[in-house]
Amino acid sequence: MNALDTDIREGVDRDTVEAVKSLSGTYKHGWNTEIEMEYAPKGLSEDIVRLISAKNDEPEWMLEWRLDAYRRWTKLREPRWAMVQYPEIDFQDQYYYARPASMAEKPKSLDEVDPKLLETYKKLGIPLKEQAILAGVEAPEGADDRKVAVDAVFDSVSVGTTFQKELAKAGVIFCSISEAVREHPDLVRKYLGSVIPASDNYYATLNAAVFSDGSFVYVPKGVRCPMELSTYFRINAENTGQFERTLIIADEGSYVSYLEGCTAPQRDTAQLHAACVELVLMDDAEIKYSTVQNWYPGDEDGKGGIYNFVTKRADCRGKRSKVMWTQVETGSAVTWKYPSCILRGDDSQGEFYSIAIANNMQQADTGTKMVHLGKNTKSRIVSKGISAGRAQNTYRGLVSMHPKAKDSRNYTQCDSLLIGSACGAHTVPYIEVRNNSSRVEHEATTSKVDDDQLFYCRSRGMDEEEAVALVVNGFCKEVLQALPMEFAMEAQQLVAISLEGSVG
Amino acid sequence: MAAPAMKVADDRLATLPDPQGQGWLVDARRDALDRLRAVGLPGRRDEYWRYTDPRPFTAPEPRVDGRPDDDVDLDLGDAFLIEVGPHGIAWDTGAVPEGLEIDTLSRAGEIDIHWARDLYGTLEAAGSRPVSRPLGMLTTAAATDGVLLRAFGVVDRRVHVTYAPQADAVLHHVVRVEADAAVTIVETGNPGARHDTAWECDVADAGALHHVRIQGRTPGCHANTHVFARLGAGSILRSFTLSAGGDLTRNEATIDVTGDDASATIGGAAFGEGAFHHDDTVFVTHGALNGESRQVFKKVLRSGATGVFQGKILVKEGAQKTDGYQISQSLLLDDDAVFLAKPELEIYADDVACSHGSTTGAIDETALFYLRSRGVPHDQAVTLLVLSFLAEAVDEIEDEALRAAVTDLMAEWLRG
Numbered sequence: 062m063n064a065l066d067t068d069i070r071e072g073v074d075r076d077t078v079e080a081v082k083s084l085s086g087t088y089k090h091g092w093n094t095e096i097e098m099e100y101a102p103k104g105l106s107e108d109i110v111r112l113i114s115a116k117n118d119e120p121e122w123m124l125e126w127r128l129d130a131y132r133r134w135t136k137l138r139e140p141r142w143a144m145v146q147y148p149e150i151d152f153q154d155q156y157y158y159a160r161p162a163s164m165a166e167k168p169k170s171l172d173e174v175d176p177k178l179l180e181t182y183k184k185l186g187i188p189l190k191e192q193a194i195l196a197g198v199e200a201p202e203g204a205d206d207r208k209v210a211v212d213a214v215f216d217s218v219s220v221g222t223t224f225q226k227e228l229a230k231a232g233v234i235f236c237s238i239s240e241a242v243r244e245h246p247d248l249v250r251k252y253l254g255s256v257i258p259a260s261d262n263y264y265a266t267l268n269a270a271v272f273s274d275g276s277f278v279y280v281p282k283g284v285r286c287p288m289e290l291s292t293y294f295r296i297n298a299e300n301t302g303q304f305e306r307t308l309i310i311a312d313e314g315s316y317v318s319y320l321e322g323c324t325a326p327q328r329d330t331a332q333l334h335a336a337c338v339e340l341v342l343m344d345d346a347e348i349k350y351s352t353v354q355n356w357y358p359g360d361e362d363g364k365g366g367i368y369n370f371v372t373k374r375a376d377c378r379g380k381r382s383k384v385m386w387t388q389v390e391t392g393s394a395v396t397w398k399y400p401s402c403i404l405r406g407d408d409s410q411g412e413f414y415s416i417a418i419a420n421n422m423q424q425a426d427t428g429t430k431m432v433h434l435g436k437n438t439k440s441r442i443v444s445k446g447i448s449a450g451r452a453q454n455t456y457r458g459l460v461s462m463h464p465k466a467k468d469s470r471n472y473t474q475c476d477s478l479l480i481g482s483a484c485g486a487h488t489v490p491y492i493e494v495r496n497n498s499s500r501v502e503h504e505a506t507t508s509k510v511d512d513d514q515l516f517y518c519r520s521r522g523m524d525e526e527e528a529v530a531l532v533v534n535g536f537c538k539e540v541l542q543a544l545p546m547e548f549a550m551e552a553q554q555l556v557a558i559s560l561e562g563s564v565g
Numbered sequence: 566m567a568a569p570a571m572k573v574a575d576d577r578l579a580t581l582p583d584p585q586g587q588g589w590l591v592d593a594r595r596d597a598l599d600r601l602r603a604v605g606l607p608g609r610r611d612e613y614w615r616y617t618d619p620r621p622f623t624a625p626e627p628r629v630d631g632r633p634d635d636d637v638d639l640d641l642g643d644a645f646l647i648e649v650g651p652h653g654i655a656w657d658t659g660a661v662p663e664g665l666e667i668d669t670l671s672r673a674g675e676i677d678i679h680w681a682r683d684l685y686g687t688l689e690a691a692g693s694r695p696v697s698r699p700l701g702m703l704t705t706a707a708a709t710d711g712v713l714l715r716a717f718g719v720v721d722r723r724v725h726v727t728y729a730p731q732a733d734a735v736l737h738h739v740v741r742v743e744a745d746a747a748v749t750i751v752e753t754g755n756p757g758a759r760h761d762t763a764w765e766c767d768v769a770d771a772g773a774l775h776h777v778r779i780q781g782r783t784p785g786c787h788a789n790t791h792v793f794a795r796l797g798a799g800s801i802l803r804s805f806t807l808s809a810g811g812d813l814t815r816n817e818a819t820i821d822v823t824g825d826d827a828s829a830t831i832g833g834a835a836f837g838e839g840a841f842h843h844d845d846t847v848f849v850t851h852g853a854l855n856g857e858s859r860q861v862f863k864k865v866l867r868s869g870a871t872g873v874f875q876g877k878i879l880v881k882e883g884a885q886k887t888d889g890y891q892i893s894q895s896l897l898l899d900d901d902a903v904f905l906a907k908p909e910l911e912i913y914a915d916d917v918a919c920s921h922g923s924t925t926g927a928i929d930e931t932a933l934f935y936l937r938s939r940g941v942p943h944d945q946a947v948t949l950l951v952l953s954f955l956a957e958a959v960d961e962i963e964d965e966a967l968r969a970a971v972t973d974l975m976a977e978w979l980r981g
Contacts (some may be wrong), residue, residue: 142612144911464900479915482882488910492923497897500926507912507919 088357088392091327094181094297098216099165101158103300107131110270113158113217117239117273120246130259130269137263143426144455144487145395147331147368155333157271159298160218171221178220181295182213185324208288209320210235214305216298217273224288231287233317234279238306241277248279252310256339256376256403264335264370264397268304272337275305280315280346289318289545294336296325296356296367302333309339311346313379318349318545323392325357328365331394335370344379344406349387353548355555356392361450363422366394373400377409380435384410387543389552390417390427391559399457401430404438404466411440414543416552418559419452419484428458428475428490433466433499444475445537448484455487462499469499477507478536480529530557577606578707580625580733590674593686597705600690604697613696616873616905617844621787621813622700627759628787629812632730635754635781638977640970645722647712649736649756650729654712664718664746670711670737681713681739688765688793692819696848701791701817704763708737711763715741716748716772723749723967734760742772744797749775749964755786755811763791770797770824775804777967782810782978784840791817792831798824798853805962807971808835808843809978815844820858822850822884828857832961834975835872836865836951844873845893851884860891860921863958865951866902876921877909884914891921896928896954898947948979 101112110131114124139150163175171179210224212235219237228235234245241249259269276292296303311317325332334356340348350373359366369392375384386400396419402411413429431440440460448454456475477486488505510532518528534541534556541549541556578598607619621628647656647667654669661667666680673679686705692698712726726738734757742748746769756762768774780788788811794802808814818831835843849858864872874893895904908921928950936946955975962968 467900477910477912479912479917482885482915484915485911485913487912488908488921490906490908490923492904492906492908492925494895494897494904494925496900497902497927498900501924503906503908503921503923505908505910505921507910507917509915509917 088327090185090324090355091357093326094177096175096177096297097162098159098298099162100156100298103156104153105155105157105271109157113271113273116158117242119242122250123242126254126259127270130266133260134263134266134270137266139263143397143457144453145397145424145426147395150333150368154300156298156301157304158273159216159301161215164218164220168221171223174221178215181215181297182293185293185295209291210288212237212276212292214274214292214294216296216301216303219274228287232281232284233286234277235290236277238275238277238308245277245279248310249277249308252339252341253308256341256374257337257372262372265337265372268306268335268337268372272304272306275307275336278309278317278319280311280317282312283314285315286317289320291320291322294321294323296332296334299328300330300332302335305336307336307338309348310341311343311348313343314345316347319351320545320548321350321352322355324355325367327357331359331366331368333368333370338371338373340375340384342375342377342379342382342384345381346379347383348375349385349545351387351544351548352389353552353555354388354390354392358392358421358423359394361421363394367392369393369396369398371398373398374403375401375411376403377406377411379409380406381408382406385412385543386429387414387540388416389540389544389548389555390415390425391555393425394423396425396427398427399429401432402440403432403434404440405434407435408437409435410438413442413444414540415444416447416537416540416556417444417454418447418556419449419454420559421450421452423452425453426455426457428456430459431461431471432459433462433469433471436465436467436469438466438469440471442471442473442475443539445540446475446477446486447480447533447536448477448486449480451483453485453487455489457489459491459493460501460503461493462495462501464495467496467498471501473503475505476536478533479507479509576625577623577703588674588677589682590670590685594706597686597689597702600693601699601702601706604699606699613846613875615907616875617815617842621759622761622789627733629758629785631785632732632758633755633781633783633786635730635783637753637779637781637974639751639753639779639974641723641725641751642966643722644725644751647724647726648729649710649712649726651731654710662720662722664716664720665724665748666715666717668713670708670713673713680715680741684739684741684765684767688767688795689763689791691795691821692793698791698817698819700761700789701763701793704735704737704761704791708735711737711739713739714748714750715743716746717743718746720746720748723751726750726752728754728756730755731757732759733757734762736760736762738764740764740766740774742766742768742774744769745771747773749777749967751967752776752778754781755783755788758785759787761789763793766792766794766802768794768796768800768802771799772797773801775964777962777971778806779971779974780806780808780811780814784810784812786811788814790815791819794820794829796820796822796824796827796829799826800824801827802829803961803963804831805959806833807959807975808833808837810837810841812840813842815846817846818848820849821852822856822858823852825854826856827853830859830861830961832859832861832958834863834955834958836955836979837870838867839869841866841870843871844875846875848877848879849889850879850881851887851889852881853884855886856884857888858890859961861958861961862893863955864895864904865898865955866895866904867898869901871903871905874906874908874923877911878919878921880912880914880917880919882913885916887914887917887919889917889919893923895925896951897925898928952976952979
């Protein structure tokens with residue numbers, strides 16, 4: 062019996078095994094753009110913080126805010142409670158700022174942007190020209206005027222933002238955060254750090270000190286944002302951390318749908334990504350925030366990949382405000398991420414829909430926090446975790462009903478699916494109920510891919526991988542349905558790609 | 566960091582009488598003491614004490630006065646009585662049921678070759694991984710006494726362990742159920758106004774252990790209990806606790822399913838008001854094939870009472886076909902009641918079915934309205950609904966007569 066035979070299990074033929082082997086390492090976005098880069102010196106110090114601030118032409122108050130965060134950060138200890146393991150990060154062995162040399166002078170319009178950068182985004186399916194919809198998505202009937210505005214962040218800087226003028230007509234501000242600090246200092250100063258204080262946690266504090274770019278959105282009173290907004294993050298430079306900061310303010314009665322995508326080249330060394338996303342919602346405002354996280358996950362043996370340590374929080378300050386987090390987490394070597402909702406306004410609503418897929422040596426510790434403070438607040442959590450290979454996938458969440466959050470409601474469902482016998486799926490929910498007029502329900506299940514469903518698909522002529530992908534897509538349906546159309550297509554394909562090589 | 570914790574341990578230990586016994590018992594105690602000193606006693610920042618303040622248990626002196634005066638009137642038929650008190654452990658030596666061997670910790674320590682020698686402290690030590698249980702270690706290190714029970718056949722009389730309460734008690738009981746043997750242990754009352762009590766239960770292949778515990782209603786009691794159990798192939802463990810009083814109760818169960826086809830159920834019904842703080846902390850580890858476990862906990866809370874549930878199912882790699890189930894539910898009768906839960910799953914095997922559910926809310930208004938519309942007075946209707954809610958947990962007791970007795974007692978207490 063040769064080595065290959067031992068890999069073949071009952072019901073899996075040799076072709077499948079061969080196909081699986083040839084498919085391993087199929088990360089689509091693992092290429093690298095050769096481009097001249099300008100780096101800040103390696104390491105982290107007050108000088109680097111000053112340098113980043115100077116590069117962005119920031120006012121004094123912004124620098125002080127950063128320096129204060131930096132000083133706090135030096136006194137903090139890295140959290141170790143998550144069910145993830147990774148070698149100690151040497152924070153002095155990283156670049157904290159890298160920008161394409163061609164961006165030294167900010168281009169006045171997209172036409173002036175280095176074609177290599179435009180090419181990079183085109184290759185990722187995110188062309189930086191003002192076109193109706195993202196490449197690769199067919200417009201459904203009756204949706205001819207569907208538009209998506211894109212802010213593209215390349216390493217430490219924003220390359221460009223599309224449809225700015227058209228958005229401005231509606232009163233919507235959509236620009237990079239560095240631009241917002243200069244152009245709209247009052248708004249930034251009022252809201253930055255008001256949801257995630259600079260001292261919030263280790264990575265948020267680090268981010269506050271060194272964030273280089275990110276997106277800023279302000280939707281004024283009563284405005285329904287005329288198009289989807291999107292930010293596309295690309296880490297390209299080696300040994301460079303990306304620390305973006307996103308701030309979205311939805312004023313009274315406004316609505317915005319925001320999409321976020323991320324990829325990185327395939328490299329042998331792990332890279333750090335520590336982002337902060339702050340959402341502020343006033344009375345009757347609504348934000349739909351969707352993420353397809355597809356950072357490079359490392360190879361099958363866990364070499365390389367992105368360490369994704371992200372703090373995301375929405376503050377529903379206004380009455381009847383509503384926030385919806387939807388995430389598809391397929392990438393990253395290590396994920397540490399808990400998009401949360403502070404339901405402060407009476408009758409406010411928070412929703413969290415998540416698919417987290419961990420394959421090979423990936424580790425994901427992700428979930429949400431629903432903090433009910435206002436009366437009659439509602440939250441819903443639907444989390445689907447899928448583990449394959451030797452991966453570890455953890456759902457960690459908090460539902461907290463404060464004494465004043467009368468008549469509130471939470472429903473939580475977290476399901477885990479295991480593919481293969483060497484992976485792990487874990488659930489760590491915290492439920493805290495401090496009044497009796499609220500109802501909290503929590504359900505969790507862990508199981509393997511249903512044999513009957515697989516057999517059915519196989520008997521219809523599908524190969525094993527196709528069948529698993531279909532069953533898994535069915536398992537994730539509730540979450541996939543919550544995604545905007547542009548992402549739903551990509552996400553469905555991602556679910557299949559991430560699991561390639563996990564069967565057999 | 567470890568220094569203050571160690572000091573706490575020493576202060577607490579200094580108040581305890583010197584460990585009794587000699588030989589193997591002294592070795593086991595010294596080992597536990599070393600382990601305890603290494604980890605220290607739990608503090609407020611301890612994740613496993615997130616929802617319950619451990620200080621009443623770790624303080625050198627108890628924060629409650631007097632001795633509990635429990636009246637547990639449970640109809641147990643011709644149960645065999647073992648009385649545990651400040652002056653020792655007593656039973657009718659002439660009437661020990663067939664298939665049962667009884668001893669005490671204080672006496673067994675003097676006997677070089679004793680069946681408890683290989684057990685004492687070993688299940689507790691195993692239960693301290695991966696999460697350390699310092700108060701369990703404390704019982705091994707410093708128990709003044711304990712009941713040692715060995716069932717080597719099917720014991721047809723229930724064994725009733727009852728307490729003559731002390732002010733501050735540390736006890737450590739050991740149970741060994743041999744292959745194909747079976748025994749039912751009913752434990753009533755509280756050993757002390759403050760007490761730290763552990764049961765180490767080793768159930769051999771095809772053995773069965775049924776444990777029913779009725780914690781008394783005396784207010785001002787601080788109870789910390791442990792069950793450390795190891796289950797052999799095809800064995801059964803059923804442990805149920807009814808709690809209806811005491812200011813602070815923490816019941817921990819650490820179950821290790823080591824043999825294939827074993828089945829464990831840990832259940833509890835608790836109701837209280839005011840200072841009542843009730844914590845069920847359960848950790849079930851599945852390390853074998855076809856294991857089954859159920860955790861069923863119900864709490865009814867009123868006027869400032871707090872309920873805590875921390876349950877965990879850990880399925881080790883290779884423990885295929887495990888069926889793990891966990892449910893924690895609480896009924897909050899008014900706005901001051903609090904329920905805090907952390908139901909965890911940690912799973913490293915793919916062919917398993919594990920689930921947990923947790924619900925919290927007020928009494929069902931529709932059901933209440935229905936009863937009221939049938940002429941049932943409000944208070945009676947509430948009692949009836951509470952009783953039916955708690956009964957689902959009591960149903961986990963397999964012994965029908967015992968289940969009925971516990972239900973009757975619960976009804977009486979609720980009405981009283």
